Amino acid sequence: LSLSHCFVQNHVLMTLTFYSSAATVASSPRVPFHPLASPARRGFVSFRLTAKKLPLRSHGASSLSVRAMSELVQDKESVVAASTSFTESSNTRASELNHSRTFLDARTEEDLISGINKEKEAGRLPPNVASGMEELYWNYKNAVLSSGAPGADKTVISNMSVAFDRMLLGVEDPYTFNPYHKAVREPFDYYQFVHMYISPLIDFKNSYVGNVSIFSELEDKLRQGHNVVLISNHQSEADPAVISLLLEAQCPYIGENIKCVAGDRVITDPLCKPFSMGRNLICVYSKKHMNDDPELVDMKRKANTRSLKEMATLLRSGSQLIWIAPSGGRDRPDPSTGEWFPAPFDASSVDNMRRLVEHSGAPGHIYPMSLLCYDIMPPPPKVEKEIGEKRLVGYHGTGLSIAPEISFSDVTADCSNPNEVLSVYFKISKCINLVSPSPLCISSFMDIFAWYMAGERSIQPSSVQVGG
Structure with a gap:
């Protein structure tokens, strides 16, 4: 019951932040663009x-x-x-x-x-x-x-x-990537290389960060020794760089210190590996590709166990920021309608993170986050088994938003009946299905759940639009 209810709330919050970002990127007024002004952009590679x-x-x-x-x-x-x-x-x-x-x-x-x-x-x-x-x-x-x-x-x-x-x-x-890979900063600085490569693909004038105050709150917790887990959808191979670039002016600490749970494909594809080398990664084998080669299943499971132990060790040290996409893969539009929805979460991934955070010995927090950057590097229409996917590239606005921290104890305290959990889930699913993810319809959807989203007020920072 605890897992089911919290899983539902987490997926709903993430869906809301996703649609909030999508609506704002599509409909918000343009603001003057100024080059990013953080030290990383002014300085040197x-x-x-x-x-x-x-x-x-x-x-x-x-x-x-x-x-x-x-x-x-x-x-x-x-x-x-x-x-x-x-x-x-x-x-x-x-x-x-x-x-x-x-x-x-x-x-x-x-x-x-x-x-x-x-x-x-x-x-x-x-x-x-x-x-x-x-x-x-x-x-x-x-x-x-x-x-x-x-x-x-x-x-x-x-x-x-x-x-x-x-x-x-x-x-x-x-x-060769270890189970826990630290971003390679020398002799070649891959982190800055990735930023320089991805930055020209982002239309910063039409990009948006929602609830920046929550990102600041998150950063403060990290500096105090707390652990933070971001649970979100996954849009493209550019996701980690988009997070860093959109937060660079307000919360640069997050971009440099985030550790991404990454599937094996981004550390084996020759065209992708250089970009992965510039990120902090916890390397795992995705469930979607676990059985691609039956002879490798046992090896993959053992590798995932090692990565899980590495993550537990990191969390015990405190001040860790981990980003995971419980869907195990990238979002893809409905092939029949072309409409966007975040890919379904794997409930066990959510619960594993909750357990790891609770048993780390350091204060821990879980936040639902949402990304919108599909058009920069859209994935293939279908999940492919073979390494070496066709890489499309585009120039587009992006969106990033975060919702308040999820308290599992508070959520489950309000519901002791499993039937109530199912009822809430079906009602929310019905609302989502009735609303097309277009700028004209999202506003009514957001009105229903506005209490989830901490004050969305637009201000004008040095580069991207920021809410909250």
Whole structure:
């Protein structure tokens, strides 16, 4: 009963925040856009082979200084001087030094495309990876150019040069993810690389953050040693970066410290791995793909057990922020209607997080959160078994919202009859099904449940619209 009732409330709250974000992104008035002003955006992307930090070009022009990075790769003496005694660090630096410069030297579109063919012919890029890279280039180019931003063409070349360079390195020297993976910040800063790559795809003028006061409250709890779990839907491979970028001006601590529960596909796909390396990850095998290969089922279950133990260890240390999507996969529209609904949650995932938080020994909190960023990197229409999905890319507004903390004890105290839980669930489901997720209809839906959402007042921060 406890699980069922709380599961229902959590899914409803998440659904509400989802529709709230969708409505606001679609219908709210535009506000002047100003470049993000947090230190991460003003400062430097550090390719930390040496102690140097090199300035970036402006956000409106080229996103990453490829030439500066090439010079750092070339600076072998500084690399040797800066090397440590750690085997992993030494191996990483060695792989960087012996790495092909094909894409780092690219200055034009022709350089990039010919570079892909060159590496494929040399046998350093498998044909399927090479074709995926070329397809990604054209999709990324079209998306960034559609933004109309000054210097967009230069941004495309510089960002894709670095992305291709990291993908090639990943094929030459495959990176292995541990059950708990810390974002790789040196010798190459993958965290900033991801931000620079995703940022040109976000229409910040038409993006929205709901209930920013709750995000601030959450950040305060983390600094006090509390654990926080965010339970939300999952829209695209860009979700973690979207969270960080939308909160960068108000709550940058969240973006840098969030730990994402990630499926195995984002740590095995050669085109996706470089972006995953820039995030803090707790790596698991999704239930949706658990039985894809019967011979690997036992291995996957054991790996998930190790990851669960890692998560428990982290929570015992306190000050942990964990994001999990209990659906186990990305949202997809109804194929018959095209309408959007958050993918159904796996009740056991919700309850596992509740138990882990309660037994961590540190104060713990669970918040329902919602994301809207499908159009930036939409998933395939159906779940695919094979690694190497087609990657579409778009330029679009995004939305992020959060609802007040869920108190399991308070929720279950109000309902002692299982039939009441079912009744509430069916009534809420009926309301959701009666309302189309369009801006014209969401307002009436939100009126019904307005008490769930802490004051949605629009203000004008440095980059995105913020509510609450």
